[in-house]
Amino acid sequence: MANPLYKKHIISIPDLSRDEMELIVKTAAKLKQAPDTRLLKNRVIASCFFEASTRTRLSFETAIQRLGGTFIGFDNGGNTSLAKKGESLADSVKVISSYADALVMRHPQEGAARLASEFSSVPVINGGDGSNQHPTQTLLDLFSIYECQGTLDGLHIAFVGDLKYGRTVHSLTQALAEFGCRFSFISPEALGMPEYLTDDLDEKGISYQRCDSIEGVVDDADIIYMTRVQKERFDETEFKHMAAKYILNLETLNGAKDNLKILHPLPRVDEIAVEVDRTPYAYYFEQAENGVYAREALLALVLNEDI
Amino acid sequence: MANKLQVEAIKTGTVIDHIPAGQGIKILKQLQLVELKEKITVGFNLPSKDLELKDLIKVENRLFTESEASQLSLFAPSATINVIENYVVKDKFAMSIPDVVEAAFDCPNSNCISHSEPVNSHFTVKQKTNDVQLKCKYCEKSFSKDIVADL
Ligand SMILES: [Zn+2]
Numbered sequence: 001m002a003n004p005l006y007k008k009h010i011i012s013i014p015d016l017s018r019d020e021m022e023l024i025v026k027t028a029a030k031l032k033q034a035p036d037t038r039l040l041k042n043r044v045i046a047s048c049f050f051e052a053s054t055r056t057r058l059s060f061e062t063a064i065q066r067l068g069g070t071f072i073g074f075d076n077g078g079n080t081s082l083a084k085k086g087e088s089l090a091d092s093v094k095v096i097s098s099y100a101d102a103l104v105m106r107h108p109q110e111g112a113a114r115l116a117s118e119f120s121s122v123p124v125i126n127g128g129d130g131s132n133q134h135p136t137q138t139l140l141d142l143f144s145i146y147e148c149q150g151t152l153d154g155l156h157i158a159f160v161g162d163l164k165y166g167r168t169v170h171s172l173t174q175a176l177a178e179f180g181c182r183f184s185f186i187s188p189e190a191l192g193m194p195e196y197l198t199d200d201l202d203e204k205g206i207s208y209q210r211c212d213s214i215e216g217v218v219d220d221a222d223i224i225y226m227t228r229v230q231k232e233r234f235d236e237t238e239f240k241h242m243a244a245k246y247i248l249n250l251e252t253l254n255g256a257k258d259n260l261k262i263l264h265p266l267p268r269v270d271e272i273a274v275e276v277d278r279t280p281y282a283y284y285f286e287q288a289e290n291g292v293y294a295r296e297a298l299l300a301l302v303l304n305e306d307i
Numbered sequence: 308m309a310n311k312l313q314v315e316a317i318k319t320g321t322v323i324d325h326i327p328a329g330q331g332i333k334i335l336k337q338l339q340l341v342e343l344k345e346k347i348t349v350g351f352n353l354p355s356k357d358l359e360l361k362d363l364i365k366v367e368n369r370l371f372t373e374s375e376a377s378q379l380s381l382f383a384p385s386a387t388i389n390v391i392e393n394y395v396v397k398d399k400f401a402m403s404i405p406d407v408v409e410a411a412f413d414c415p416n417s418n419c420i421s422h423s424e425p426v427n428s429h430f431t432v433k434q435k436t437n438d439v440q441l442k443c444k445y446c447e448k449s450f451s452k453d454i455v456a457d458l
Binding site: 108109110111112118132 | 449
């Protein structure tokens with residue numbers, strides 16, 4: 001039987017079922033253990049970065065090559081003749097998808113990947129569309145959580161920092177809700193979790209709490225997911241006063257459970273003290289490495305009927 | 308029959324009746340009825356049996372489609388649309404909130420790809436307690452119906 005993701009577009013986390021997410025995570029784990037260079041043999045993947053994003057692009061291109069595939073593409077769409085000649089994205093996608101077996105795409109406008117999927121003759125994988133979705137980031141986060149906890153079910157996840165604008169937090173919450181996780185949201189009031197997302201959690205009967213400090217949840221959390229609070233959003237004194245509450249250091253981690261792991265989508269600025277890197281709780285560099293395996297898994301699944 | 312509205316019969320056209328008072332003006336704007344240059348008769352704050360007050364719009368020589376009816380239902384779910392041909396009611400749409408609204412309004416998100424590409428706008432409709440929310444298929448943002456239609 002064909003795997004359920006064969007020839008599918010990967011646009012948005014809410015499109016994926018719990019089973020599909022589990023399949024991706026387990027495939028990533030398998031590929032991390034045993035690389036298989038035949039999975040994309042003789043396949044050409046188009047890597048279309050209409051907006052620069054060096055790390056996402058490099059990790060996709062690494063994934064393609066590790067599975068034996070080759071790629072074509074560009075890394076700065078604004079500088080290509082596509083942009084200069086004013087061709088619609090729809091037409092560009094029609095043409096590029098006739099050259100390649102799959103299309104990885106990053107674009108500055110929201111909805112670009114969904115639109116591309118309507119005009120592409122091959123699977124489209126969303127590498128980020130404006131402030132909307134970045135599903136491969138969420139899948140690598142899921143894989144990292146699975147890897148360090150041995151399960152995705154029923155965990156207590158604490159999100160810290162800017163929960164209002166952090167799209168990685170939004171999609172990860174949607175994904176983990178499928179696995180019955182519970183959540184603690186720790187943020188300045190002005191950067192709280194958007195209501196439409198907590199409404200969704202209410203509808204699904206998922207339990208969550210808003211908290212003031214990391215200390216309040218550290219003795220119960222399985223995962224602390226840190227994000228950066230952007231200075232630009234506050235005036236200077238307000239920022240200094242507030243930011244201290246959302247910084248993780250050795251002291252904050254007193255009383256943590258043994259299995260606690262700290263994640264961060266990187267780059268970090270100063271929200272995790274460097275001294276934390278040496279503790280067994282730090283997992284953000286493994287998490288960054290896992291991006292390659294999660295992307296390998298996706299490409300392998302959409303392009304191979306049986307895997 | 309003192310309160311009975313004296314509506315002049317029309318030969319061909321559409322009568323939108325039982326519009327909640329205050330919504331009639333929005334409907335005129337939303338469907339760009341005034342630009343039609345057809346004869347339009349409007350009644351605001353008319354007495355009504357079911358509603359306290361109602362608005363009513365008659366447009367001559369303009370037949371409504373089912374899709375226009377579903378746009379209307381977002382603003383006036385209690386309204387009825389009577390399509391009249393040769394002085395008889397040829398079609399009667401009862402209003403119901405649609406699951407999907409296509410090509411009716413632009414997405415309010417200015418960075419949404421749907422503005423610059425050869426596609427129709429497309430929203431899925433979700434009823435909330437005090438609001439109807441429209442979610443854009445492309446940018447996946449949700450908006451209150453009043454923001455989407457900019458009324
Ligand atoms: Zn939109």
